[in-house]
Amino acid sequence: MKIGTPKEIFKGENRVAMTPDSAVQLQKLGHSCLIEAGAGVPAGFADADYTKAGVEVVKTATALWKEADVIAKVRAPDTGEMKKLRADQTLISFFSPVADEKKMKAAADKGATVIAMEMIPRISRAQKMDALSSMANIAGYRAVIEAGNNFGRFFTGQITAAGKVPPAKVLVVGAGVAGLAAIGTSTSLGAITLAFDVRPEVAEQVESMGAEFVYLDFEEEQQDGAATGGYAAVSSPEFREAQLSKFRELAPEVDIVITTALIPNREAPELWTDDMVAAMKPGSVIVDLAAEKGGNCKQTVMDEKIVTENGVTIIGYTDFPSRMAAQSSTLYATNIRHLMTDLTPEKDGVINHNMEDDVIRGATIAHAKEVTFPPPPPKVAAIAAQTKKPAPKELTAEEKRAAEVAAFKQQTKNQVTLLAIGGALLLAVGLVAPASFMQHFIVFVLAVFVGFQVIWGVAHSLHTPLMAVTNAISSIIILGALMQIGSSSFIVILLAALSVFMCGINIFGGFLVTRRMLAMFQKS
Numbered sequence: 001m002k003i004g005t006p007k008e009i010f011k012g013e014n015r016v017a018m019t020p021d022s023a024v025q026l027q028k029l030g031h032s033c034l035i036e037a038g039a040g041v042p043a044g045f046a047d048a049d050y051t052k053a054g055v056e057v058v059k060t061a062t063a064l065w066k067e068a069d070v071i072a073k074v075r076a077p078d079t080g081e082m083k084k085l086r087a088d089q090t091l092i093s094f095f096s097p098v099a100d101e102k103k104m105k106a107a108a109d110k111g112a113t114v115i116a117m118e119m120i121p122r123i124s125r126a127q128k129m130d131a132l133s134s135m136a137n138i139a140g141y142r143a144v145i146e147a148g149n150n151f152g153r154f155f156t157g158q159i160t161a162a163g164k165v166p167p168a169k170v171l172v173v174g175a176g177v178a179g180l181a182a183i184g185t186s187t188s189l190g191a192i193t194l195a196f197d198v199r200p201e202v203a204e205q206v207e208s209m210g211a212e213f214v215y216l217d218f219e220e221e222q223q224d225g226a227a228t229g230g231y232a233a234v235s236s237p238e239f240r241e242a243q244l245s246k247f248r249e250l251a252p253e254v255d256i257v258i259t260t261a262l263i264p265n266r267e268a269p270e271l272w273t274d275d276m277v278a279a280m281k282p283g284s285v286i287v288d289l290a291a292e293k294g295g296n297c298k299q300t301v302m303d304e305k306i307v308t309e310n311g312v313t314i315i316g317y318t319d320f321p322s323r324m325a326a327q328s329s330t331l332y333a334t335n336i337r338h339l340m341t342d343l344t345p346e347k348d349g350v351i352n353h354n355m356e357d358d359v360i361r362g363a364t365i366a367h368a369k370e371v372t373f374p375p376p377p378p379k380v381a382a383i384a385a386q387t388k389k390p391a392p393k394e395l396t397a398e399e400k401r402a403a404e405v406a407a408f409k410q411q412t413k414n415q416v417t418l419l420a421i422g423g424a425l426l427l428a429v430g431l432v433a434p435a436s437f438m439q440h441f442i443v444f445v446l447a448v449f450v451g452f453q454v455i456w457g458v459a460h461s462l463h464t465p466l467m468a469v470t471n472a473i474s475s476i477i478i479l480g481a482l483m484q485i486g487s488s489s490f491i492v493i494l495l496a497a498l499s500v501f502m503c504g505i506n507i508f509g510g511f512l513v514t515r516r517m518l519a520m521f522q523k524s
Contacts, residue, residue, distance in 0.1 A: 001349055003340070004034035004068025006061045010075040014042035014325035015332060017072040017093070020053035022333035026340055027054055030349025036064050043325035070351070072336050076100055087111035090351065092336060094118050094131070097365045097373045104373060108366040113353060117335065121362035121378045128338040129359065133177045134331040139320040140181025140260065143287040144170075146320070147256045148189065150285050150305070150313045156190020167192050171250055172211070173271055173296065174260035175202040178289055182258045183211045194250065198235055198243070214250070216242050247272065251279040259296035260289045272297040282311030291316035339363075451476050471510045474503035 003026055005018035016039050018026075023033040033055040037047055047057045058064040065071065065084035073093035077085065082103055085091060087110050095116035097104050107114045117131040127133070147170075148155060157167035168191040172182045175197035183206060186193045193211035197203075203213040216239075235243065257280075262268050268290035277286070277299055288300040299308065300316040307313050321328040342359060343351045355361045358378040365373040395403070426445065430438050451473075481499035484492055 001031050001069040001351055002034055002067060003031050003070040003072060004058070004064045005036065005039055005072050006064050006081075007036045007039040008042075008074055009061075009078065009081070012319050012322060013075055014322045015074045015329045016040045016043045016045065016325075017074050017329075017333060017336055018050075018055070019043075019045055019330055019333040020049045020055070021330070022337045023050065023053045023055045025337050029340060029344045029347050031070075031340070031344070032056070032349075034058050034064055034068050036061050040329070043329040045326075045329070070340075074332060077103070079103075082106055085110060085112050089113070090115065090353075092117065092339065095365060104365050105371055108369055108371045111369050112366065113364065113368075114366040115339070115360075115363045116365045116373075117332075117339075117363070119363045119365060119373075119375065120335075120339075121358060121375075123358065123378055126359045126362075129335050129342070129363075131332055131335040134335055135321045135328060136176065136178035136260075137181045138324055138328050138331070139289055140178035140183075140258075141185050142320040142323055143178070143258050143260075143289055143315075144182050144185040144189070146315055146317070147258065147285045147287045150315065151256060152283050153255070154190070155186070168255045169253060170194070170256045170258065171196070171214075171254040172258045172260065173197075173247075174262075175199075175206050176260060178260040179258075180205060180209065182260065183209050186256075186258075187211055191256070194254070196243075196246070198239070214246060216246055243271070244273065247276055248279065251276040252281065255281065255284050257284070257286045258289065259286070261296050262290040262293055266293070268293040268296050270296060270298055274299065277308055277312055277314070278310055280310070280312045284312045286312060286314045288314065288316050289320070292318040471507050474506045474510075478503045478507075 003018070005016060008015065016035075018033065018035055019040065023035075026033055033050075033053075035047075035050050035055050035057055037057050037059050040046070040050065050057055058067065061081075062084065065081070065086075068089070070090045070092065071085070073081075073091070076093060076095045077091065085107060090113040091107065092115045095104070095114060095118070097116055097119065104114065117129075120126050120129050120131065122130065122133075151168065153168060154165050155168045155170075158165040170182075170186045170191045170193045172179050172186070172193065172195045175183065175195050179195065179197065180202075183193055183195050187210040194214050195206045195211045196214040197206070203215075206213045257272060259272055261271055272286060272288075277297065280286075286297055286300075288295045288297050290296045291300050291302045295302070295316060297314060299306070300314055302316050303318055305313060305315045305317070317323075339359075342357065343353065345352055345354075353360060353364070353367065355364065355367065355372075361372070362375045362378055364375070365371065422445070426442065429441065433441070478500050481496040481503070485496040485500070487493055487496070
């Protein structure tokens with residue numbers, strides 16, 4: 001089948017749904033590829049690059065829509081493009097089925113098939129096709145870069161001859177794909193990063209990236225993301241009030257706020273209120289990634305940057321992925337290519353639109369002259385629900401005391417038993433061994449006992465456990481050698497000196513190895 005990509009006509013859109021690399025992969029599936037002349041130029045892909053990749057360059061959009069069996073786009077088609085859509089043609093693009101219900105019904109009436117890329121279900125098998133995540137990843141990264149461009153200081157703290165610069169303090173609201181990308185970028189730039197999310201399972205992810213998770217003093221149990229398709233669930237009014245109270249507490253402290261809270265096909269919740277904006281320091285920056293759906297801050301103006309009366313910059317751009325068009329196009333084209341791989345299981349250039357497949361069914365909003373939106377819930381959970389760990393039982397003071405006494409008694413019993421067995425063995429050996437042997441043997445046994453207690457009591461603060469034990473053994477050997485180094489026998493003196501030398505190498509080498517190991521985990 002012929003897969004065609006027209007030039008995006010949405011103002012300011014620089015992305016393209018097919019790259020030369022993705023076209024090569026699509027041709028391996030048995031398809032042929034078409035592209036409108038100049039479609040890839042805004043993203044840095046010349047027509048000549050497509051020609052080299054075996055793609056046919058079509059002069060006009062009308063000719064491309066007429067010739068192609070599958071249309072791959074980025075933005076939802078406008079009214080003029082919908083008129084070009086014909087029966088038995090497949091359209092793959094972002095579509096917004098809730099907002100574009102009339103267009104969806106018009107496509108179904110024509111007999112066309114429409115696959116909405118934002119409706120790809122969030123299940124493990126579909127991650128390679130998840131265009132929302134691909135674009136959100138870029139948006140989160142770009143949001144931090146845009147915030148830094150409008151912030152008057154360094155992100156990282158510096159101490160220079162000209163003075164001290166404190167690190168920027170960044171708060172990321174919402175730790176989804178965009179939020180995690182923003183957290184990673186912010187911490188990489190050296191900022192003190194705080195993050196908040198209503199889903200309990202993301203706290204460990206946030207902390208593993210070097211950020212601090214903001215916890216609420218609130219006992220309501222939040223719904224696991226596995227039950228909500230990987231997205232945050234709507235919170236109760238009580239939880240929302242506790243959340244806003246925490247944000248009001250943080251507002252005067254933070255320099256940059258990046259809000260990413262958005263549930264598909266819903267209006268963006270208001271999380272950063274007017275009084276929070278007023279409490280922020282002059283020069284602070286808010287980047288609202290939910291601006292397209294009303295914004296998490298209601299002062300946000302869609303597609304604009306404004307400065308409030310108290311000097312806070314609020315950025316409401318909705319084209320962050322388009323500002324990195326080459327990278328965005330590469331990822332989006334790869335998402336479409338993976339989708340086409342699932343639609344062409346035999347790799348024979350023939351599309352098999354299997355509505356029994358969770359991914360294909362979930363993303364299809366119009367097929368066989370029917371509107372197929374909303375889809376049924378996928379048979380597979382989005383992510384594995386975390387099993388709740390049972391809370392450890394709190395012991396009373398009496399129970400703690402009883403446990404300590406029992407542990408002490410058991411330890412004493414073990415030690416007495418070992419001493420009794422050791423004494424019996426010594427007595428048995430003494431009955432048959434000469435007195436001269438027993439004198440040295442008892443010293444040896446006591447040395448082993450004392451050495452064991454000393455070695456296993458060494459703290460591992462400066463070493464790995466293995467290095468701590470070996471250094472402790474070497475130290476005891478050095479002490480013994482120093483006691484023998486004043487002997488009248490030359491051989492004893494030589495052996496003692498060699499012991500000190502070799503154990504010294506072991507000890508100093510242990511410190512050097514430990515130092516190198518620790519340096520691996522330190523920022524240069």
